[in-house]
Amino acid sequence: MSKINKIRIIGNVKILESDNEKVVIKKKKKDLSTLFDYLSQRDFNGFPIIIEENKEEIRYKYYSVNYLNPSNDEDLIKTISDLHYKTTYYKDVSRKKYKDIYNTLMENVDYLKEYYDNLIRTIDLKTYMSPSDYLIARNYSIISSLLLYIEKELNSWYNLVKDKTKERVCIVHNNLKRDNFIDSEGGILTGWDNYLVDTRVLDIYKLYKNEYKNLDFKNLFTIYNEKYPLSKEEIKLFNVMVSMIKKIETEGKELERIKEIKEMIDYIYRTNDLVSTIFK
Numbered sequence: 001m002s003k004i005n006k007i008r009i010i011g012n013v014k015i016l017e018s019d020n021e022k023v024v025i026k027k028k029k030k031d032l033s034t035l036f037d038y039l040s041q042r043d044f045n046g047f048p049i050i051i052e053e054n055k056e057e058i059r060y061k062y063y064s065v066n067y068l069n070p071s072n073d074e075d076l077i078k079t080i081s082d083l084h085y086k087t088t089y090y091k092d093v094s095r096k097k098y099k100d101i102y103n104t105l106m107e108n109v110d111y112l113k114e115y116y117d118n119l120i121r122t123i124d125l126k127t128y129m130s131p132s133d134y135l136i137a138r139n140y141s142i143i144s145s146l147l148l149y150i151e152k153e154l155n156s157w158y159n160l161v162k163d164k165t166k167e168r169v170c171i172v173h174n175n176l177k178r179d180n181f182i183d184s185e186g187g188i189l190t191g192w193d194n195y196l197v198d199t200r201v202l203d204i205y206k207l208y209k210n211e212y213k214n215l216d217f218k219n220l221f222t223i224y225n226e227k228y229p230l231s232k233e234e235i236k237l238f239n240v241m242v243s244m245i246k247k248i249e250t251e252g253k254e255l256e257r258i259k260e261i262k263e264m265i266d267y268i269y270r271t272n273d274l275v276s277t278i279f280k
Helices: 032-041 070-086 095-124 131-161 201-211 217-227 232-243 254-277
Strands: 004-010 013-018 022-027 050-053 057-061 089-092 166-172 196-198
Touching (some): 032 166, 070 166, 070 201, 131 254, 201 217, 201 232, 232 254
Antiparallel strands (some): 004 013, 013 022, 022 057, 050 057, 089 166, 166 196
16 A cells, blocks of 8 residues: 555544555454355455454455445345345354244243333322333333233244254354445445354344334335245244343433433334334
8 A cells, every 4th residue: 555645433443545545454353264265255345454464463355435324225125135145045043042042032932021011000199109010001001912912922933943953153253334335336244243154044133123213114024024925933933033122121200211212212103113014
């Protein structure tokens, strides 16, 4: 690279600019060259070109195209489905793995049911409700219904997989969001440091969690499912994972607590609308 004229730092990325080129530099966390070689062999080229690497860092080709309009959203989901489809294979799986997943998720559901049951009982005993307490009381039925739905879907999922000895896996990007997609040269996914081999449900779930406020997921998941249909057990696992909520973390400050509860209720309604119309 010729003399550097400008250095920009965006998050954990450094961009070096000279008279004739730009280079993106990131700290090296994984051997991505091996991954990218494998992806290329599987005819998937939606990854940034590595210019140079050493033990400490990787230098990538710079891509200047930004995320500009809704058509980019469709390009994103098509690139994701392409990644999953082209890297899919089947591997042996023990029944214990599915049992462990089931137990972990069910324990979380049981914990949340107890937590919200205790919370509403405490609220009911109060003479005067705070605004945040009122929000919980007014929406308790939808929270309770959600947890019962998760329990039902989880049992249904487990009945589908408990006797399977093979599972469908693929390369999972594991960090999907708008900021990690460049709509250039057929679509480029960046931010591969957390990739793994697992069920594609993880990618779809994380994309939704990261971008549910920003993207039209009804349209995008319809496009995904048309290109590479999810199996019945994958749909049910997605429904369980995406519907799972957390306990209310904010304590003390009433305005922050109200904000957290409102966001949770909004998430529940958005997600319920999605899974009831797309992933039935």
